[in-house]
Amino acid sequence: MITSLTVLESAATACCSPITGGALSAEEASELAARFKAIGDPTRLRLLSLVAAHEGGEACVCDLNEPLDLSQPTVSHHLKILVDAGLLTRTKRGTWSYYALVPGALPMLAETLQV
Amino acid sequence: MITSLTVLESAATACCSPITGGALSAEEASELAARFKAIGDPTRLRLLSLVAAHEGGEACVCDLNEPLDLSQPTVSHHLKILVDAGLLTRTKRGTWSYYALVPGALPMLAETLQV
Numbered sequence: 089m090i091t092s093l094t095v096l097e098s099a100a101t102a103c104c105s106p107i108t109g110g111a112l113s114a115e116e117a118s119e120l121a122a123r124f125k126a127i128g129d130p131t132r133l134r135l136l137s138l139v140a141a142h143e144g145g146e147a148c149v150c151d152l153n154e155p156l157d158l159s160q161p162t163v164s165h166h167l168k169i170l171v172d173a174g175l176l177t178r179t180k181r182g183t184w185s186y187y188a189l190v191p192g193a194l195p196m197l198a199e200t201l202q203v
Numbered sequence: 204m205i206t207s208l209t210v211l212e213s214a215a216t217a218c219c220s221p222i223t224g225g226a227l228s229a230e231e232a233s234e235l236a237a238r239f240k241a242i243g244d245p246t247r248l249r250l251l252s253l254v255a256a257h258e259g260g261e262a263c264v265c266d267l268n269e270p271l272d273l274s275q276p277t278v279s280h281h282l283k284i285l286v287d288a289g290l291l292t293r294t295k296r297g298t299w300s301y302y303a304l305v306p307g308a309l310p311m312l313a314e315t316l317q318v
Contacts, residue, residue, distance in 0.1 A: 107242075107248060107251050107252050107255065107309065108251070108252065108255035108256070108304070108309065109252075110252065110256050111249065111252050111253050111256050111270065112248055112249050112252040114245065114249070117245035117246075117248040117249045117252075118245045120245075120248055121242070121243050121244050121245040121247075121248050122243075123243075124239050124240075124242045124243035124248075125239075125240070125243030125244070126243070127222075127236070127239045127243075128236050128237075128238075128239035128240030128241070128242075128243040129236050129240070130229065130232035130233045130235075130236040131232075132236075133222060133227055133232040133235055133236050133239075134226065134227050134229070134232045136222050136223070137222050137223060137224075137225065137226050137227040137232075138226050140222065140223035140318075141223070141225050141226050155226065189223070189318070194222065194223065194316040194317070194318055195316065195317060195318055197316050198313040198314075198316035198317055199313075201309040201310065201312050201313035201316070202309070202310060202313055203255075203304070203309055203310055
């Protein structure tokens with residue numbers, strides 16, 4: 089039996105004012121810092137770039153551990169952090185989980201860095 | 204005697220390809236992650252925004268601890284991380300150190316997040 093699950097297309101949620109647009113509140117700084125912390129790791133940056141470069145903009149977890157030469161549990165751990173930060177979507181189809189960029193999430197982070 | 208030190212206007216050094224422009228190499232990912240890690244902290248984001256919002260785009264360390272309700276050594280510790288990451292310049296004049304954004308550094312980071 090083939091189970092078909094709908095792809096969850098979560099759009100990026102609005103977050104934060106530009107860093108240089110006036111002093112950030114503690115709450116804004118906290119929310120924004122969590123997202124930058126999620127990408128403040130070489131493995132997670134490489135995962136984002138691998139997912140984005142993958143055919144159709146979606147990659148199976150089973151395709152990601154080999155290019156990074158890491159175990160699947162380690163890769164899954166980093167992918168979870170990126171999903172929790174609102175940067176990747178995760179869709180389970182059959183045995184495997186598939187990951188894609190949340191539309192608009194990286195450009196929205198970029199906006200906060202514009203001077 | 205007044206010692207006058209020249210302001211060091213370090214321009215942002217070129218760094219990294221866009222995350223979504225093809226799989227990042229380990230070296231690029233490592234360099235870029237270090238910069239995102241530097242801003243992946245609420246105190247450091249607030250320091251950047253306070254410096255940017257300060258008159259003349261430059262702030263004395265002595266003006267930064269009060270708005271954050273943190274000790275000066277703690278603030279200095281976070282400022283050093285931002286200087287080391289190439290995001291702030293530090294200029295010593297008399298007793299105090301003054302901090303300013305490195306021109307182009309935040310927009311250059313923003314570029315790497317554009318899809």
